Amino acid sequence: MTATVKSEQTRRLLIDSALSQFRTRGYAKTTMRSIAEAAGVSVGNAYYYFRSKDELVAELYRFLQDEHRSRSLPLLRDGQNLGEHLRLILLANLDIMGPYHDFGAHFMRTAMPPSSASGPSRRHGSGDEGVGRAKSIALFRQAVTVSRPQPPLAIRDDLPELLWLVHMGVTLFWIYDRSPGQRRSRRLVQNVAPLAAKLVILSRLPVVRNIVEDVVRLFQGARRDD
Incomplete structure (x- = not known):
């Protein structure tokens, strides 16, 4: 067994053990x-891979986001409308995150960190700023690319990240949703997805386009300030 394989097995074992402990x-x-x-590892070895419980949750979140991407990509059909793509992506995320609702707040904190300070996940080669953010935005970019009709050029480049923000908003709602099976979150998705698609289509109209372009400029300015 190579050192790399053993290292990954140890990391996975720690994550599985943490998940079991969190549940019990x-x-x-x-x-x-x-x-x-x-x-079955030493405390020092555990701290070598993860400096805290939060970093273990962050790693679990990264695994779940990879699963979300793998499950969502086959659902994106060339020529399907953007609203349906968005609905499928958001519902897939709720399905995958559902069993971990009790510590969803920790997922949100690791998904949108206040800084990009290095941690063990970076030491071992992750290199992402924010857990799973780049891959998640890439998923929405693929949804935009294969959707028909195509969104206006004025917002096309920024739309994937704007949809990711919608996704994070739904996730935040899900965290505080105490309805059975978080069914209110699912109802929110059913309403938000077609509404977002309609706003994208309406942005072709001159009056709406001016408002949308103002929003995009504000978004771009805020991103540059980061």
Whole structure:
């Protein structure tokens, strides 16, 4: 067994042990020591891979986002309208995240970090700014690319990231949704997806286009300030 394979197996074991501990003990009562003991590794070894519980949650979130991308891409059909693509992507995310609703707030914190400070995930080659953000935006870019009709050129380049912000807004709603099976979140998706698509189509009209272009300029300016 190569060192790389063994390292990945240890990381996966720690993540699985953490998930089991979170479910049985709760996030607050779970410690890095209890995770290490459940995984059968030393505490020092656990801290080598992950400096905190939050970094373990971040790694789990990255795995879930990879699964979301893998599940969503085959659903994107050339010529299908943007609203349907958005609906399928958002619902797939709710399906995948559903079992982990109890610590969804930790997912949001790791998905949108206040800074890009290096951590163990960077030491081991992740290199992403924000957990899964680039891959998630790329998924929405693919949805835009294959959708028909195509959005206006004025917003086409920025639309994938704007849709990602819609996605994050739905995720935030889901975190605080206490309805059975988070059905209110699913109802929100059913309403938001066609509405977003309609706004994109209406942006072709002169009056709406001016408003949309103003929003895009504000978004671009805020992004440059980052």
